[in-house]
Amino acid sequence: MKKLLSIFFAAGLCSVSLYSQTFIKNVTIVDVVNKKLIPAQTVAINKEVIADVQKAGKKTFPSNAIIIDGTGKYLMPGMTDAHVHFFQSGGLYTRPDALDLRKYVPYNKEIEMGHQNMEALLKRYLMAGITSVIDVGATYNFLKLRDSLSGNRLLPSVYMTGPLLTTYEPQVFMGLKNDEPFRLVSTIEDAKKAINEQLPYRPDFIKIWYIVSLGKEGVEAAARKYEPLIKEVIQEAHKNKLKVAVHATERIAAQIAVQNGCDFLVHNIEDEVVSDSFVQILKSGKVILSPTLTVMDNYYNTFGQKIDYDTYDLKSSDPVAIGSIYDIKHLSNAVIPVLKQRFDQPQMKARISRTDSIRKVNLKKLADGGVTIAAGTDAGNIGTQHASSFQNELKAMQESGLSIWQVLQSAIINPVKILDKEMVSGNIAKGKIADMILLNADPTKSLENLTTVNKIFKNGNVLDPESLIPITPELLVQQQLNAYNARNIEAFLEPYSDDVEIYTFPNTLISKGKDEMRKSYTQMFAKMPNLHCELKGRIIQGNIVIDRESVSGMISNTKVEATAVYEIKNHKILKVYFIR
Numbered sequence: 001m002k003k004l005l006s007i008f009f010a011a012g013l014c015s016v017s018l019y020s021q022t023f024i025k026n027v028t029i030v031d032v033v034n035k036k037l038i039p040a041q042t043v044a045i046n047k048e049v050i051a052d053v054q055k056a057g058k059k060t061f062p063s064n065a066i067i068i069d070g071t072g073k074y075l076m077p078g079m080t081d082a083h084v085h086f087f088q089s090g091g092l093y094t095r096p097d098a099l100d101l102r103k104y105v106p107y108n109k110e111i112e113m114g115h116q117n118m119e120a121l122l123k124r125y126l127m128a129g130i131t132s133v134i135d136v137g138a139t140y141n142f143l144k145l146r147d148s149l150s151g152n153r154l155l156p157s158v159y160m161t162g163p164l165l166t167t168y169e170p171q172v173f174m175g176l177k178n179d180e181p182f183r184l185v186s187t188i189e190d191a192k193k194a195i196n197e198q199l200p201y202r203p204d205f206i207k208i209w210y211i212v213s214l215g216k217e218g219v220e221a222a223a224r225k226y227e228p229l230i231k232e233v234i235q236e237a238h239k240n241k242l243k244v245a246v247h248a249t250e251r252i253a254a255q256i257a258v259q260n261g262c263d264f265l266v267h268n269i270e271d272e273v274v275s276d277s278f279v280q281i282l283k284s285g286k287v288i289l290s291p292t293l294t295v296m297d298n299y300y301n302t303f304g305q306k307i308d309y310d311t312y313d314l315k316s317s318d319p320v321a322i323g324s325i326y327d328i329k330h331l332s333n334a335v336i337p338v339l340k341q342r343f344d345q346p347q348m349k350a351r352i353s354r355t356d357s358i359r360k361v362n363l364k365k366l367a368d369g370g371v372t373i374a375a376g377t378d379a380g381n382i383g384t385q386h387a388s389s390f391q392n393e394l395k396a397m398q399e400s401g402l403s404i405w406q407v408l409q410s411a412i413i414n415p416v417k418i419l420d421k422e423m424v425s426g427n428i429a430k431g432k433i434a435d436m437i438l439l440n441a442d443p444t445k446s447l448e449n450l451t452t453v454n455k456i457f458k459n460g461n462v463l464d465p466e467s468l469i470p471i472t473p474e475l476l477v478q479q480q481l482n483a484y485n486a487r488n489i490e491a492f493l494e495p496y497s498d499d500v501e502i503y504t505f506p507n508t509l510i511s512k513g514k515d516e517m518r519k520s521y522t523q524m525f526a527k528m529p530n531l532h533c534e535l536k537g538r539i540i541q542g543n544i545v546i547d548r549e550s551v552s553g554m555i556s557n558t559k560v561e562a563t564a565v566y567e568i569k570n571h572k573i574l575k576v577y578f579i580r
Helices: 002-019 107-127 140-149 188-201 219-225 227-239 251-259 276-284 295-303 311-316 319-329 335-344 346-368 389-399 404-411 447-451 473-486 489-493 514-527
Strands: 022-031 036-046 049-055 066-069 074-077 079-084 130-135 157-160 164-166 182-184 205-209 243-247 436-439 453-458 461-463 496-504 508-512 532-541 544-552 560-569 572-579
Touching: 036 074, 107 130, 107 140, 107 453, 140 157, 140 188, 164 188, 182 188, 188 227, 205 227, 219 227, 219 251, 227 243, 227 251, 251 276, 276 346, 295 319, 295 335, 295 346, 311 389, 311 473, 311 489, 319 473, 319 532, 335 346, 346 389, 389 404, 389 447, 473 489, 473 532, 473 544, 473 560, 473 572, 489 514, 496 514, 508 514
Parallel strands: 022 066, 022 074, 079 130, 130 157, 164 182, 164 205, 205 243, 496 572
Antiparallel strands: 022 036, 036 049, 074 436, 436 453, 453 461, 496 508, 532 544, 544 560, 560 572
C-alpha cells in the first residue's frame, strides 16, 4: 500500500511540474506585426501555447504557477535563422571545395564532428534567442539526425532540405553516399529521380543549387541552358506538396527560378542592381528572399587573414570552429600565402566592395518594393559561425537602410511564412506556440539589445541561457586562446577569475588579479599586431588543462615554445603556470 501511495504521489508531482502554468507579469511586448511596444502586459503560458495575453493588474496566480517578473524587460517572439547548414561547421576545414586542407583534417573527421555537434549548436542558437532554424542544404544523415532530435522539446525547431539538387557538383563531395550534400542533376529523368529519392527522408522542402558556369556564351545563355531542369525540379516538388528554395545570385538565374514557380530565394542578387520589374516579379510571385549579406565577406576576410570576431562572437560561437579559423596563420599550405596576397590586391578589394554595395542596394529596393525578406546567415560556411553570426547579419541589414522594425520582422514573422506557419507562430497572441525570448533591454532602440537574453521560452518551457552549454575547463581555455589570437582583450579576460594568479613554473608569481592582466595584455596586443598562438597539444585532467603552445609574431620575431598549465575553479581560470 505504501508503495502504491508513493507511485501516486510521484505521479502527482510530475503532473504539477508538467502542466503548471507560467505567467510573465508586467512585461513590455514587442509586437513585430504592428510595429509597436505594448507595455504592462501579463502573458500566460499553458503547456506549449500562449494561453492568454492581458493588461497587467492585480491578479492572483495559481499556487503552483511559475511567475516571472517582466518589469523593465521586453518579451518578443523567438527569432529564426532562415539559412543555415549543419553539414558545415563554420571552421576552416569545412569546405574542401573552397580551400582543400584535407591533409591537415580529413573530411570524414569534419563530417563526424558535425553529427556530434548538432545538438550543442542548437543550444547555442537558443542562447542567441533563435528558436527555429531552416537548413537549406543538408544530407540524408542530417535529415535522420533532425528526426532523432525532434523529440527534444527544449531544442529549436529544425526545418531541413535534403541534398542540394545542382547543375554542378564539386568533386570533393562525390561518393559520400548518405553524407553527400549535393546531387548532380543533368537530365529531366535525373530531376524526378532525385526528388523521389528524397521523399522517404521527409524533407521539409527541396533546394536547388543553381550554379551558372560563365563561358563565352554569357550569363543569360548559360542560365537558360538549365531552365528545363529548374522547371522540372520545381514542378515535381510541388506535385509532392514541397516548396522549393533556390540558390541563385545572378539576376537572370533568380528570375528564371521565380518565373518557374520557386518559393524561396536563399541569397540576394549580387551581379547587378535589380529593376523595378524584377521586384514586381518577386512580389507578385509571393517569393521570400534571404539576403545573406555577410557570408562572402567572412570567406574573404578568412582567406585574407583579416577576420575580426568581436567579443560576442568569441564568447557565443563554438570554440573549436572559431579557433580553427586562426589556424590559417600557421598552416604550411602553399596556397595560403597566395590567397592572402590575392585578397590584399586593390582590384580584389574594389570588386568585393562593389558586390557588397549591390547586395545592400538590392535589399533596400526589394524591401521597399514589398518583397518579403527573411533574415538568414548561411551559417556553417567558412568564417560564418553558427548562432553568433545572426547578430552581425541583422546589423548589416540595418546598415543597408532597413529600419529596426523591418529587421525584426525579417528575423521573426517573415521566416514563418516560408513554411506557412503564420497561424501558429511569429507573434505573441493567444493560441500561438510559446516560443519567445525575454530581453533585458529594448530591441527597438538598438539591435545590440538582442544579445541581452534573460530567459528563453521554447514550447512553453522556461530556459536560462547561461545554463544551456556546460562550462567545461576545455571550453574556457579554448575561449581565451581564441580571444588571444583575435587580440580581443575583453573576450580574452572573460574566462578568467577576478583574482587570477599567473606564475612562471613552479611558483614565481608574475601577476595577480584581472586588472594587472588587462594592463599587460592590452599593451602586448597593441605592440604585436601579428601575435599568434598555435596549439601543439592539449591534455585535460579534471579541472586542469595543459596546453603545449608555440607563439609567433613577437617583437623579437622568434617563436616562443611554452607549456601553459591552467587551473579552473568555479567555472573560471584561477591560476596559470607557464613552463618555458
